[in-house]
Structures are given as structure tokens and as C-alpha cells.
Amino acid sequence: MKTYLCIDIGGTTIKSGIFDDDGYIIERFSLVNTDNSDKKRNIVTSLMTIINQAKINYTLSGICISTAGVVDPNTGEVIYAGYTIPNYTNTPLKALVETNFQLPCEVENDVNCACLGEYWKGSLRDVENGICLTVGTGIGGSLLRDGEIEHGIGFTAGEVGYLLIDGQKYQDIASTTYLINTVNHHKQTKLNGKEIFELAKNGDVICVNGIKKMIDNLSIGLINMMYLLNPEVIVLGGGIMAQKECLEPLINDSIAKNIEDHRFFKTKILFAELENDAGMIGALYNFKKRH
Missing domain, CATH: 3.30.420.40 (ATPase, nucleotide binding domain)
Structure with a gap:
């Protein structure tokens, strides 16, 4: 062996x-x-x-x-x-x-390795064209085209964390770091991500609103990727995506609300399996x- x-x-x-x-x-x-x-x-x-x-x-x-x-x-x-x-x-x-x-x-x-792992054994099985994102301290990205990683001429394809949205980097307004900083600023506390989700489940308004704002920002980036690449699947990974039960409906609702037309929303939003x-x-x- x-x-x-x-x-x-x-x-x-x-x-x-x-x-x-x-x-x-x-x-x-x-x-x-x-x-x-x-x-x-x-x-x-x-x-x-x-x-x-x-x-x-x-x-x-x-x-x-x-x-x-x-x-x-x-x-x-x-x-x-x-x-x-x-x-x-x-x-x-x-x-x-x-x-x-x-x-x-x-x-x-x-992130390219995470994408390849999901392609071989996870959520991207049998998918030839997709995007893999990891949401954590920042946001990392990887592009799968025809079953291969798209590296780009300088090997920087997929560096979506640096995309500019309203003059701010995508990862500065849609990452776990953003969520934690936003909630702690309003509550004057030092909560971590897990604690924020626990409070949100119990109805804490600041935590609920913080999660919603992060997801709305995240969804704007996902929509732009759909416009540009129209992938079969976008896989979301990173520690925060373990909160699938909470986040999945919020993401799908936010995309449906903000996308130009439902005809553009053919991409499946899936969550990483390999953790x-x-x-x-x-x-x-x-x-x-x-x-």
C-alpha cells in the first residue's frame, strides 16, 4: 500500500x-x-x-x-x-x-487544494465548472474549469477576497472577521463566532442583524461571480459554514432578492463536505x- x-x-x-x-x-x-x-x-x-x-x-x-x-x-x-x-x-x-x-x-x-479535495471526494463531485470559497479570517477563492484549477497568468486567479465592492475589499465586509468585529463594536464585548451564532439563535437582535449584514455582503459577491462565470456550483467552506442550518436559507434568500432576474440564479449553492x-x-x- x-x-x-x-x-x-x-x-x-x-x-x-x-x-x-x-x-x-x-x-x-x-x-x-x-x-x-x-x-x-x-x-x-x-x-x-x-x-x-x-x-x-x-x-x-x-x-x-x-x-x-x-x-x-x-x-x-x-x-x-x-x-x-x-x-x-x-x-x-x-x-x-x-x-x-x-x-x-x-x-x-x-484554497485550490480545498477545491480539488471537494472535486475528488466532496461537494464538487461530478461538477466540471465551479467555484470554491473559504470564508474565515479573510475570503479565499478557487476556480474550477473543465475539471481543472484555473490559475491565471500570474497564478492569482480566484483571489476574490480582494474584489472591490463599494470601494471595500470583499473579505473586509463579508468574512467571519467582519461579523465578529461588527457585533463586538455594537455590543462592546469580545464574542467569538460560535458565541455570536448561539446568541442569534436565542434572538439577540445585534447578533441576528450582524449575521444578516454579513450574508447580504457575501451574497453580493456571489451574485457578481454568477454574472461573470455562471458556474454549476459554488461551494462555501470555512469554519463559519458549519452553521449551514442557519446560513443556507439566508444566503439563498439574499441572492434571490438582489439578483437581476431569477434566470441568472441557476447556480447551486452548496456547503463543503470535507471540513x-x-x-x-x-x-x-x-x-x-x-x-
Whole structure:
């Protein structure tokens, strides 16, 4: 049985585990906290430690990496990372891994990996043209066209968080961060997202209105994507989308209310199925496609 080490690199944490050839997890490793401004705890140092430890008990057929940042999937290099991950731009992950461990490695952007994971095992199964969004601290996006990731000429296709809506970035008015900041500003508290939804379920007006405003903003972006690409499916992921029972009717109602005509609303709005494993599963799928 072939085994693969799949790694999902975020801004401050790294998830990893051993997967088999069919995308099923064999062993899940502990979450690793990183600080890319600290040489002892930075991403590359932590990555090397994870691989060394995995090699003790497994004969690996490959290293499959999903990472935050803009990635050139051909060279496996992080060609751009924002201010949230200092010292990460121009990190040649694929070359570093293959040179140090003599194992094949493939690297892809984390939202693209989530999209590929959902295409292989989740909500995008049997869909050839779709969009995958992750809503969290910001908003990440990925475009699926004819069953392949659309990277664009500079590998930045799908960076929808930077779309401008009324002069503001989409992710600044439609993310979980926006919801938390809005509610806490009005309530003068420090609630997290889960607490906001609990209060909303109990009728808290400020929390209810905060969620509704976030969803209306999110829906404006979804409508614009429908106008431009007319995809079969838009899949919504990220921690907040676990609140499907609450959010699904709000999103569909908001789109129906604001879209030009019902004829434009042929796209299905679905919720991600793979949750926290989507990036690792998609990283494996990307590796398998390239080998």
C-alpha cells in the first residue's frame, strides 16, 4: 500500500497526516504552531521536522503540500505571501523538500487544494465548472474549469477576497472577521463566532442583524461571480459554514432578492463536505494528477 504525507500549511499552524492512495487518512499528526518570524518555529523548520518524524514509521511515496499564499504549482514555490506570513514570499518548498529528502513533492495553494479535495471526494463531485470559497479570517477563492484549477497568468486567479465592492475589499465586509468585529463594536464585548451564532439563535437582535449584514455582503459577491462565470456550483467552506442550518436559507434568500432576474440564479449553492481535511485531501489529489 502506498502512503503519502499530506501537509496543510496555514498562517500560524500546520496540519498533517498519513493518507493512503485512495485519500483515506491512516494517521493524523498533532497540530504544529508556527511563527515565521522565529527561526526555531518558522514554517520551513517545522515542515522539515514533520517530514523527518513521518519517515520514522512510514515508507513515503510522496509529500503533498497545501499552503497559504500564491503558489506556482509547476515549481512548487510560494511566489507571494501577505503580511500575515512574514518571510514566506519566494520560499521554494518543493525544491527544499526534494533536495533534503529525495522524495517527490508537489505544492499547491490551500484554497485550490480545498477545491480539488471537494472535486475528488466532496461537494464538487461530478461538477466540471465551479467555484470554491473559504470564508474565515479573510475570503479565499478557487476556480474550477473543465475539471481543472484555473490559475491565471500570474497564478492569482480566484483571489476574490480582494474584489472591490463599494470601494471595500470583499473579505473586509463579508468574512467571519467582519461579523465578529461588527457585533463586538455594537455590543462592546469580545464574542467569538460560535458565541455570536448561539446568541442569534436565542434572538439577540445585534447578533441576528450582524449575521444578516454579513450574508447580504457575501451574497453580493456571489451574485457578481454568477454574472461573470455562471458556474454549476459554488461551494462555501470555512469554519463559519458549519452553521449551514442557519446560513443556507439566508444566503439563498439574499441572492434571490438582489439578483437581476431569477434566470441568472441557476447556480447551486452548496456547503463543503470535507471540513478541515479538504486541504490535505486536495494536496494528495494534486500530487496524484502530477504523477
